[in-house]
Every structure is written in structure tokens, then in C-alpha cells.
Amino acid sequence: MRSPSGFWGMLAPKRITMLRRLREHSAGGGRLVPLLILGAVFWLVGFGTLFRILKYFRGVEDIGDLLAAKLFGLILLTFFGVLLLSNVITALSTFFLSRDLELLLAAPSDWLQLYLTRLGETLLHSSWMVGLICLPILAAYGTVFGGGLVFYVVAAMTLLPLFIMLSALGSAVTVLLVSIFPARRAKDILGVITVGAAGGLVLLIRLLRPESLTKPEGFRNLGEFLALLRGPTSPWIPSEWSASATMEALQGSFDPFPLVLLWTSALGMVVLGAIFHARAYISAYTRSQTGAQRHPAGRRFSRSIARLFKPLGIRRSELVLKDVRVFFRDTTQWSQLILLSVLVVVYIYNISALPLYTEGVSFFFAHVISFLNVGLAGFVLSAIAARFVFPALSIEGPALWLLKSSPLDARDLLWTKYWVGTVPLLIMAILLTIGTNLLLEVGWLMMTLSVITIAAIAFALSALALAFGAIYPQFKSENMAQISTSLGGLLFMMAAVSLVGIVLVLESWPVLTILRRRMFGMALTQESVIIAVLGGLAALAVCTLATIIPLRVTLRRIEGFQV
Amino acid sequence: MIRLAKLKKNYGDFAALRGIDLEVSRGSLFGLLGPNGAGKTTALRIIAGILQPTAGRVIVAGHDVQRDPERAKSKLGFIPDRPFVYDKLTGQEFLKFVGGLWGQDGAEVDRRIDELLNLWELTDWRDELLETYSHGMRQKIIISSALIHKPDVIIVDEPMVGLDPKAARILKDLFRGFVKRGGTILMSTHTLEVAEVLCDSIAIIQNGLIRAQGSMEDLRAEAEAGEAGLEEIFLKLTGGQEVQELLEVLES
Ligand SMILES: Nc1ncnc2c1ncn2[C@@H]1O[C@H](COP(=O)(O)OP(=O)(O)OP(=O)(O)O)[C@@H](O)[C@H]1O
Numbered sequence: 182m183r184s185p186s187g188f189w190g191m192l193a194p195k196r197i198t199m200l201r202r203l204r205e206h207s208a209g210g211g212r213l214v215p216l217l218i219l220g221a222v223f224w225l226v227g228f229g230t231l232f233r234i235l236k237y238f239r240g241v242e243d244i245g246d247l248l249a250a251k252l253f254g255l256i257l258l259t260f261f262g263v264l265l266l267s268n269v270i271t272a273l274s275t276f277f278l279s280r281d282l283e284l285l286l287a288a289p290s291d292w293l294q295l296y297l298t299r300l301g302e303t304l305l306h307s308s309w310m311v312g313l314i315c316l317p318i319l320a321a322y323g324t325v326f327g328g329g330l331v332f333y334v335v336a337a338m339t340l341l342p343l344f345i346m347l348s349a350l351g352s353a354v355t356v357l358l359v360s361i362f363p364a365r366r367a368k369d370i371l372g373v374i375t376v377g378a379a380g381g382l383v384l385l386i387r388l389l390r391p392e393s394l395t396k397p398e399g400f401r402n403l404g405e406f407l408a409l410l411r412g413p414t415s416p417w418i419p420s421e422w423s424a425s426a427t428m429e430a431l432q433g434s435f436d437p438f439p440l441v442l443l444w445t446s447a448l449g450m451v452v453l454g455a456i457f458h459a460r461a462y463i464s465a466y467t468r469s470q471t472g473a474q475r476h477p478a479g480r481r482f483s484r485s486i487a488r489l490f491k492p493l494g495i496r497r498s499e500l501v502l503k504d505v506r507v508f509f510r511d512t513t514q515w516s517q518l519i520l521l522s523v524l525v526v527v528y529i530y531n532i533s534a535l536p537l538y539t540e541g542v543s544f545f546f547a548h549v550i551s552f553l554n555v556g557l558a559g560f561v562l563s564a565i566a567a568r569f570v571f572p573a574l575s576i577e578g579p580a581l582w583l584l585k586s587s588p589l590d591a592r593d594l595l596w597t598k599y600w601v602g603t604v605p606l607l608i609m610a611i612l613l614t615i616g617t618n619l620l621l622e623v624g625w626l627m628m629t630l631s632v633i634t635i636a637a638i639a640f641a642l643s644a645l646a647l648a649f650g651a652i653y654p655q656f657k658s659e660n661m662a663q664i665s666t667s668l669g670g671l672l673f674m675m676a677a678v679s680l681v682g683i684v685l686v687l688e689s690w691p692v693l694t695i696l697r698r699r700m701f702g703m704a705l706t707q708e709s710v711i712i713a714v715l716g717g718l719a720a721l722a723v724c725t726l727a728t729i730i731p732l733r734v735t736l737r738r739i740e741g742f743q744v
Numbered sequence: 745m746i747r748l749a750k751l752k753k754n755y756g757d758f759a760a761l762r763g764i765d766l767e768v769s770r771g772s773l774f775g776l777l778g779p780n781g782a783g784k785t786t787a788l789r790i791i792a793g794i795l796q797p798t799a800g801r802v803i804v805a806g807h808d809v810q811r812d813p814e815r816a817k818s819k820l821g822f823i824p825d826r827p828f829v830y831d832k833l834t835g836q837e838f839l840k841f842v843g844g845l846w847g848q849d850g851a852e853v854d855r856r857i858d859e860l861l862n863l864w865e866l867t868d869w870r871d872e873l874l875e876t877y878s879h880g881m882r883q884k885i886i887i888s889s890a891l892i893h894k895p896d897v898i899i900v901d902e903p904m905v906g907l908d909p910k911a912a913r914i915l916k917d918l919f920r921g922f923v924k925r926g927g928t929i930l931m932s933t934h935t936l937e938v939a940e941v942l943c944d945s946i947a948i949i950q951n952g953l954i955r956a957q958g959s960m961e962d963l964r965a966e967a968e969a970g971e972a973g974l975e976e977i978f979l980k981l982t983g984g985q986e987v988q989e990l991l992e993v994l995e996s
Pocket residue numbers: 755758760778779780781782783784785786787
């Protein structure tokens with residue numbers, strides 16, 4: 182039976198909610214404007230950077246265009262992976278966790294409509310960000326290579342089926358996972374997904390062998406290198422079809438074949454997805470509702486941990502204890518630690534694989550890389566903070582009535598959330614920096630500088646993440662993993678990356694001074710020392726401010742939380 | 745013990761509370777009645793310090809909830825209408841956590857936890873995660889959490905929803921015992937029989953204003969209802985003639 186309201190009717194609750202929220206945002210004004218400005222800045226920076234790179238490629242004879250095409254293929258391949266993962270996670274919300282599902286399943290609406298509306302929702306939620314990022318990239322390619330309107334039309338026509346295909350695939354994978362792993366809460370599947378993603382990542386990195394690029398002697402001659410560039414990464418990955426169609430359009434020729442291939446596979450995927458949905462969804466949904474098995478949580482273990490936090494005082498120790506327990510009992514939370522550790526291992530492995538001490542230029546490279554390493558580590562820490570610290574206040578949403586009606590000082594809550602987030606972040610930051618620096622065999626001065634810097638950055642990032650989480654709280658989120666990908670999370674990432682960038686720029690003075698002294702035997706003039714120290718102090722001051730101000734803001738927001 | 749003075753609350757343009765004055769004396773059980781959307785939950789949340797009022801004052805145990813929230817809240821236990829709790833804590837851990845929020849721990853709290861779990865026949869469940877509890881079991885845990893820190897005042901929003909008859913009976917005895925020992929309870933409810941037998945005084949609230957207030961006798965006089973029960977008084981005061989029309993709609 183087809184309900185009279187049809188496709189749009191079924192989307193109505195979400196559609197109306199979204200419109201209302203947008204309207205509230207624009208009515209509030211205050212929050213939307215900085216958002217737009219920040220977005221525009223990042224958009225322009227992205228465009229500018231890519232524009233410079235492409236301009237440079239253009240100037241390189243023979244292989245310049247090939248490099249540009251290769252880069253585009255790699256960008257799309259990355260998006261492909263990111264989108265697949267985010268579709269799987271989003272589909273978990275839209276198909277299994279969403280609270281309106283009970284209502285929809287009880288209503289006499291037909292399964293195809295349910296599938297299509299949920300698919301549409303998955304598509305929108307998981308792809309909007311990538312879609313936005315594509316704009317400056319396409320604009321840069323279009324400007325540098327002089328692609329006209331045709332280029333943009335073709336690009337849109339090839340990206341859209343890619344997005345659709347990935348949503349259908351991601352949703353099907355989610356339904357499959359929920360049906361395979363029986364009698365667990367749907368949320369626990371996230372653990373399986375992350376472990377799978379970690380495995381995929383390792384596989385990808387082993388396949389691409391990034392370290393081979395840094396060892397040019399690995400290629401016997403230029404011809405071999407060219408052959409590598411010219412060949413597609415893999416003819417079986419649809420993102421390559423998109424990339425080649427788009428690049429052809431850019432060079433003025435137009436080949437309809439990839440377009441046809443893309444659209445037919447996208448539609449085919451949706452049809453297959455629908456068939457699979459009809460067969461497997463209802464039983465998967467039933468399974469996803471089966472309660473977690475009763476397993477008494479270890480009491481002895483808890484007792485000894487409880488004693489550990491005693492010195493913090495009753496309130497803080499109970500808050501910390503609660504956070505630790507909730508974290509380790511929630512599969513959606515700790516499973517992402519696995520992904521994280523894989524990332525770290527890959528990272529350290531790549532550093533150790535660098536051919537640094539083979540050719541004599543070692544000292545310079547080691548220090549430059551150690552310096553850049555601080556930036557990279559800062560970026561990794563931002564991502565971790567976005568995932569774990571940013572949602573820390575949002576997840577208290579359902580329990581806010583309790584926290585607010587208790588005589589708990591907002592400061593105690595802030596203290597707990599800040600330190601529970603910061604301590605692991607700090608440990609990770611310092612271990613990562615010391616480890617890579619030891620591998621790079623840098624001097625003690627560089628070691629000290631980078632450890633202090635990364636520690637200061639970690640303090641600031643944690644505070645920033647809390648502040649953005651408090652300004653854009655998601656008290657009603659249905660899926661933990663989605664809190665970080667909200668607007669506020671995006672804004673936090675932008676702020677975090679800017680902070681790391683500023684600190685790096687300021688620190689480049691002391692680093693250059695160290696380098697100059699060692700490399701060219703330049704005497705340290707008083708002036709150069711002062712500049713170096715000033716640069717370092719300025720960086721430290723920026724981090725301190727970026728810690729204190731956000732914490733103040735967070736405290737005020739927490740005091741004002743209402744439910 | 746609880747005093748509301750000219751309490752107002754607006755949600756945007758909509759005035760949910762339009763000037764409420766109320767006095768609940770120590771050792772009494774005060775019932776807050778009113779139709780859906782009257783503003784009961786809003787008022788209780790403001791008293792518990794969860795919502796900020798637009799205007800007016802709330803005094804609990806001599807402390808202003810807005811100006812001196814920590815002192816006021818330390819005397820207060822709140823039981824919300826929707827039992828949301830931390831899914832990943834066990835019942836026992838949750839109660840211990842709540843005790844900690846009120847700055848209490850040690851053997852005394854452990855003993856009270858045992859007593860309360862025993863009272864609700866939840867002892868077997870003490871080490872199970874709350875996500876496996878049923879609605880009523882969660883409600884029991886939340887009621888216990890409001891008692892764990894020995895408050896002087898309890899604010900409770902529709903306590904009977906989801907409780908089985910036996911648990912409802914236990915709750916009534918619990919509340920009566922609490923009041924007898926000098927505690928104060930402010931309770932909203934739709935179960936008029938409960939209000940009639942349990943409450944010392946009652947206020948009927950409608951459209952954000954207090955429509956009538958006092959003991960059962962006072963309300964009877966107000967409604968000119970003779971010997972009528974609370975249901976008739978309630979319907980008469982809040983415009984119950986629509987009930988007849990409703991029946992007609994359903995039957996047609
Ligand atoms: N967050 C909110 N935003 C806007 N209006 C609200 C909000 N919460 C409640 N209201 C409105 O305030 C009024 C009072 O709501 P409240 O929840 O206090 O009613 P209630 O007396 O508890 O009703 P019930 O008996 O149904 O529980 C209602 O008209 C409701 O629509």
C-alpha cells in the first residue's frame with residue numbers, strides 16, 4: 182500500500198526540522214556570520230593552494246598535465262574512501278538508530294519509500310561536506326586549465342552518481358553488517374566498522390607504498406615513472422571513471438562512455454540496494470533492537486580504579502569515574518582507539534622509512550621534518566580532539582536534568598571534561614613527538630622545543646574542542662559518531678588547524694636559528710637570539726590564550742545550559 | 745519550605761507561566777494538578793534549577809535557587825517525568841554517582857543504596873547496565889537517586905507513570921513516610937485518586953496561572969461542588985464540559 186503523501190511526505194519530518202534549524206540560525210544571525218566568513222576563508226585558502234600547485238604543474242613539460250590528472254584521481258580516491266566510511270556510519274543512524282523509525286515502521290507505508298527516503302537522507306548527511314570541499318578544487322582546476330562551463334557540468338554529472346553509488350553501497354554494507362553480527366545492539370556494529378576501516382587503511386598504504394616515492398632510485402628510469410603516472414590507479418574503482426571523465430572534459434574532449442558507466446552503475450547499485458533492503462532489512466532491524474546481553478560489569482576492577490581517583494575529591498572523582506566507565510563500556514567509543522593506534526603505527530613507520538641518513542643532507546632534513554612533524558602531530562591531535570573531546574558535553578544531554586538539579590559547580594564539570602580529554606591527548610602528543618624525534622635523531626634543542634610546543638598545542642586543542650562543543654551542543658544526537666561531523670565539529674577543525682598553523686609560523690624563527698647555527702656555523706648574534714626567543718614566546722602566548730579564553734567561554738556556556 | 749513569587753517563564757513569545765505564587769510549608773505533600781500543557785513541568789524544572797525563569801523568584805529551604813543555586817540544590821531531590829539515565833552505568837554505580845554529585849560517599853551511601861535497591865526488588869539487577877532496564881525499573885532507580893542524598897525537599901513530576909501497582913503502593917508509603925519525618929514534597933500528577941488521598945494541599949494550574957489552591961475542602965468550596973470528588977472539581981474548574989463533547993466526537 183502506498184501512503185498518499187509519498188516520498189516527500191515521508192521525508193517531511195526531517196525536512197521541516199532542517200528548515201526550521203536553518204531559519205533559527207539565520208534569525209540568530211550571530212552564529213551564522215562568523216561561520217560564513219570562516220568557511221569563505223578556508224575555501225579561498227584551499228583554492229589558492231591548489232591553484233599554485235596546478236600552476237606549477239602546468240609549467241612542467243611533458244609530465245605536468247599527467248601529474249595534475251594523477252592528483253585529481255588521488256583526491257577523488259580519498260573522497261571515495263572517506264565517503265564509503267561516512268555512508269556506512271550515517272546509514273547506521275538513518276536505518277537503525279533514528280528514533281522516528283518505530284513510527285515509520287508501524288505506519289502503513291511501503292518499504293521502497295522507506296528505502297528511498299532513508300537513502301536520500303544518508304546521501305545528504307554523508308556527502309554535503311565532501312561536496313563543499315569539491316567546489317574550490319574544481320574551481321582551481323577549471324581556472325588553471327581553462328575549462329569552461331562544460332567542465333563544471335561534466336564534473337557535477339560525474340560526481341553525483343559517485344555519491345549516489347556510495348550511499349547505496351554504504352547502506353547495504355550497514356544492513357549486511359547488522360544482519361551478520363547477531364544479537365548485538367546496532368551501535369556495537371560501529372566497532373566492527375572501525376576495525377574494518379583500520380584494516381582497509383593498512384592495506385591501502387601497503388598497496389600504495391608511499392615510501393617508494395621518496396626513493397627515486399626505485400624507478401629504473403623516467404619512462405617507468407611516466408608509465409606509472411599514465412596508468413589509472415585501478416580501473417575497477419569508480420572514482421577513477423569520474424576522474425578520467427572530468428579530466429577529459431578539462432582538456433576539451435568529451436567521452437560519454439565513463440558518464441554512461443557511472444550513471445548505470447549508480448542506478449544499478451540503487452536497484453540492487455533496494456532488492457537487498459527488501460530481503461534483509463526487517464530482520465536486521467529486529468536484530469538491532471535486541472538488547473545487549475546481560476553481563477555484570479566487573480566490580481573488583483571498578484573498586485581499584487575508584488581508589489585511584491579518590492584524591493580528587495568526591496565530586497570530581499565520581500565524575501571522572503563515570504566518564505571512564507562510560508567510555509570503555511561503549512563500543513562506539515573505544516573501538517575508535519583501534520583505528521587511532523593503527524594511524525599512529527603507520528605514521529611512525531613512514532617516518533622510520535624515510536631515507537634520511539643515506540645521502541649526507543641529513544641534519545637539515547631531520548630538523549625540517551621534525552618541525553613539520555609537530556604540525557602533522559598537531560593535525561592528528563585536532564582530529565582526535567574532534568572525535569573524543571568535542572562531543573564530551575553533548576553526550577551529557579540526556580543526563581543534564583540530573584547534573585543541573587544537583588549542587589554540582591559548573592567548574593567541577595568543566596574540570597573533569599577538560600582533564601579527562603587532555604591527559605590522554607597530552608600523553609599521546611608527547612609520546613608521538615619524542616618517538617619520531619628519536620627516529621630522526623634530532624638534537625636536544627629541537628627535541629625540547631618540539632615537545633614543549635606540542636604539549637602547549639595539546640592543552641589549547643582540548644580547550645578549543647570543549648568550547649566549540651559547548652557553543653554548538655548536540656544534546657539530542659542519536660549517533661555518537663555523528664556529533665563530530667556536525668557544523669560545530671567542522672568549525673572546531675578549522676579553528677584547530679588555524680591554531681597549529683599560527684604556532685608553526687611563529688616557531689619557524691627559533692627553528693631557523695638553530696638550523697643556521699649548525700649548518701652554516703653562523704655565530705648567534707644577540708639579535709637573532711632575541712628574535713628566536715620572541716618567536717617561541719609568542720607561540721607559547723598564543724597557545725595559552727587559546728587555552729584560557731575557550732575555557733572561560735565553556736564555563737559560561739555550561740552555566741547557561743537549559744533543557 | 746518552597747516559595748514561588750510572581751514566577752514567569754516565556755518560551756520565545758509564548759508565556760508558559762504567567763505569574764505563579766505558591767507556598768509549600770515544611771512537612772507537607774503538595775499536589776500540582778492541571779491539564780496537559782498547563783505549565784507543571786516547566787514550573788517544577790525551574791524550582792529544581794534546571795531552567796532559568798524569565799522573572800520572579802524561587803526560594804527553597806531559605807535559599808534563592810537563582811542567586812544561591814548550590815545551597816538550594818543541596819537540599820533538593822528532583823525526579824523528572826522522563827527517566828533518562830546513563831545507559832552504560834550499572835544501577836548501583838549510578839546511585840553512587842548521584843551520591844557523589846551531592847558530595848556524599850562512603851559506607852553510609854553504600855548502605856542506603858542497598859536499602860533502596862532492596863526496597864524496589866532490584867538487588868538482582870544492581871550490577872546490570874541501565875540500558876537493559878525496563879521503563880519502570882529506570883523510574884525506580886531515578887526515584888532512588890532522588891532519595892540517596894537525604895534531601896529535605898523532593899520535586900517530582902508524574903511519579904506514577906510506568907510503575908506497577910505494587911511499586912506505586914511502595915512509592916505512596918515512601919512519600920508518606922518522608923513527609924511524616926519532616927520532609928516536603930511538591931508533586932505533579934494526573935492520577936487524581938493519588939492526589940486525593942496523598943496530598944495535604946493541592947493547586948490547580950491552567951494556562952500558566954494558578955486557578956485554585958488549598959486543601960480539598962477549600963477546592964470544594966471554590967468549585968461549589970458539595971461533596972464531590974477531586975475529578976469533578978478538577979473538570980469543573982478547568983472547563984470539563986468539553987469531555988462530553990469529546991465523547992460525542994468519538995462515538996460519531
Ligand atoms: N522547550 C519549549 N519550547 C517552547 N514551548 C514549550 C517548551 N516546553 C514546554 N513548552 C510549552 O509550555 C507549556 C507548558 O508545558 P509543560 O511541559 O510545563 O506542561 P505540563 O503542565 O507539564 O503538561 P503535561 O501534563 O502534558 O506534562 C506548553 O504549552 C508547552 O507547549
